Amino acid sequence: MPVTTEKRKPVVHQVKSWPHLFEATLSGVKTHDMRRVADRDYQVNDVLCLQEFDPSTETYSGRELAVRITYITSAEFPCALSGGGLHEDYCILSIKPLTEDVKWHA
Numbered sequence: 238m239p240v241t242t243e244k245r246k247p248v249v250h251q252v253k254s255w256p257h258l259f260e261a262t263l264s265g266v267k268t269h270d271m272r273r274v275a276d277r278d279y280q281v282n283d284v285l286c287l288q289e290f291d292p293s294t295e296t297y298s299g300r301e302l303a304v305r306i307t308y309i310t311s312a313e314f315p316c317a318l319s320g321g322g323l324h325e326d327y328c329i330l331s332i333k334p335l336t337e338d339v340k341w342h343a
Contacts, residue, residue, distance in 0.1 A: 247280070247282045247283050248283045248284070249284045249285075249286055250277050250285050250286065251286045252272070252287060254270075254287040254288060254290060254302075255290060256289055258270075259287055259302065262287060262332070263302055265334070268332060269329050269330060269331050270287075270304075270330045271327055271329050271330075272328055272330060273326055274311060274325070274326055274327060279306060279309060279328060279330060280306065281306055281307065281308065281309060282305065282306065283305070284303055284304065284306070284335060285304050285330070285332060286302075286303055287301065287302045287304060288301050289301070289302075302334065303335040304332040304334050305334075306332055307331045307332065307333055308330075308331035309328055309329070309330055310323065310328065310331075311325075311327070311328035311329070312324070
């Protein structure tokens, strides 16, 4: 599914986040997330429910963090360099932590 700019109600995407990436996002150091474009129809204002997942044990820790997508960079919506620097199968989601309550609907 390509990234689109069509207007629709924001969606909550439940996604895995490896421990070191989860911690960096939780601490505020990491303000972006790279994802496969084909996985979901990501749009600005959608919410990512980051679920900490350890790939070495294939288990979830139970920790979750909700972040809002504020900007999307992709081959379809490039920045100055991403036309040739970002593979068409991926997008970079600029994110910020949510401070509001979110209803979790996948």
